[in-house]
Amino acid sequence: MAQAAYKKPTRAELRALNKSRKKREIQEKADRRKRLGPWYKRLARHFRLYWQLWLMVSPAMFLVILFSYVPMYGVQLAFRRYDPLKGLTGGDWVGFEYFEKFFRDALFFRIIGNTLRISMWTLVMGFIAPIFLALLINQIGGEKTKKFVQTITYMPHFISTVVMVSMLNIFLSPDSGLIAKLFPTINLMGNQAAFTPIYWMSEIWQHCGWNCIIYLAALASVDTSLYEAAKIDGAGRLQLIRYVDIPALLPTAGILLIMNMGSVLGVGFEKIFLMQNTLNIQASEVISTYTYRIGILSTQFSYSTAIGLFNSVVNFIFLIMANQIAKKVSNTSLF
Template sequence: MSVATQSARTSSRAKRAERKAKEKRAAVLQTQMAPRKLGFIGTVKRYWQLWAMALPAIVFVAIFNYGPMYGIQLAFREFDFTKGLTGGEWVGLKYFKQFFDSPLFGTLMANTVRISLWTLVMGFIFPIILALLINQIRSSKVKGFVQTITYLPHFISTVVIVSMINLFLKPDAGVLTRVLGVIGIQSDNFMGDPNLFTPIYWITEVWQHVGWNSIIYLAALSSVDTALYEAAKIDGAGRLQLIRYVDLPAIMPTCGVLLILNMGNVLNVGFEKVFLMQNTLNLDASEVISTYTYKIGILQSQFSYSTAIGLFNMLINFAFLVIANQISRKVSNSGIF
């Protein structure tokens, strides 16, 4: 064997050994850098300061959100005051069947879904529009003034809001009654007309909360890189093009998450406002699940029946939440879980 051949083999072995050593060092380094699965106990020990900060919130949620769930069993029992929450006779799905067979079931579901969907859709669209419009204001003073004016109604109590609605829509004397009459919209009693209850509800709901709900969209818009606006303007984009190609894509993930969260409250129509706006004339359009549960459970003391209705309402909301989350994950690859 020649000296050159032996030298080449030796060099080849050395290169292979060096390559294997590098691969071994890289594997060891990757193992050290990879996050270790600590488990729950290990995580608490390592990040105990963060867990200590979160402990009051965890205790609060456990007591006031999960603790009352113990009473769900009333939906499956014949409640007896003398025997407590768990002493009544087990009746299974009796009260669920009673609710489904009730002549009011169709009316309650139709009213609840109609009012909820109108409020959900309009209450989702208008804050986005308002945030986009406010974001186009260049003067910081004018922007602050507009934000303050639109936020203020959110802090008005529901009782005051309903009192304002009754005063403004008072027959023959209300300010809005006269204005609507001038433009051709007339009614003998706006608050007593079943066909007008839903529009009055969602319009006033949007007016009250549109400014407050736009805050999170304004926060998302404030994080947009200004270089994107400058580049778009150089390319000749106008304000509508800036909104379409810069602003909207920036807030779409936020819109998706908020829509999913709102879908979890599809059947949770605000009890106080609906109850205060109800009267004998508009009851056919204003009776919803929450007000019916109050009347059955509190006024008529049918606690098991009202609990069954409330549990059914919760399950429907949870189903809407899961469905909306799955659709969002498939469409925009974003969700809450």
């Protein structure tokens, strides 16, 4: 008897199948809720079963609510003309006046350009370097040597920002700096073109070892039988890295990249501010330092709040876009 030929389902049939499957899932959820009772009984049962876990995370939740959500009450200051005598809600409502003022500012495009340039260089190079370092450390055979290298590489992470900038000033000093002797005709800390490379290179040197820890943990979870099977098939070191290590790192790398995209315009204030001087201010002025000058030094609190809110909204948009793109491309996402 001849075997029947396979018939590919049409789009209408697939659509009807998906629709019926969704209806069945919805009905199953409804039946499950009906069996478990009203929502308040389900909630009470949940807390009765998992109260230890909620108790454990309650301090962290309290701190997040206190320092991340309660201050959002002051966001309305971006839409009001602040009056110290009337408080946050007593000023006149001006709508988007301060946002328009920022967009019309002569420094707007320079500040956004500096922020994007520094942030994107730091994001891209700071994303690639820990992966590369983790792959190299994972290839070290001796366990003691591997731990020693790992310890040496993540120790700079614990250097404070002030000490880090002081080290940069010493090494790049035109008179006595060790690195500056390689460029005798250039004042590196005062050179506008050199500011961005100095920033992201020092960031990588300081945080690369610490950031690679999570990748090393992902590599440690790889089944050793995969390495053995690849070696039996004749794979060398590069083939092991390409076909075993890198695929194991991709899900972790995707999640970290999405999280980093949420701070595209969030260049750190402390290090930028400490590295600034009158010679490199044209290339080093970013949103965070400009907000400080406008809000704290010039006491334009409403204007600085509007700039900070604009920064947060743009970062949030980048986070959502990166998450949706990653979900469609690699089926990896935060939500």
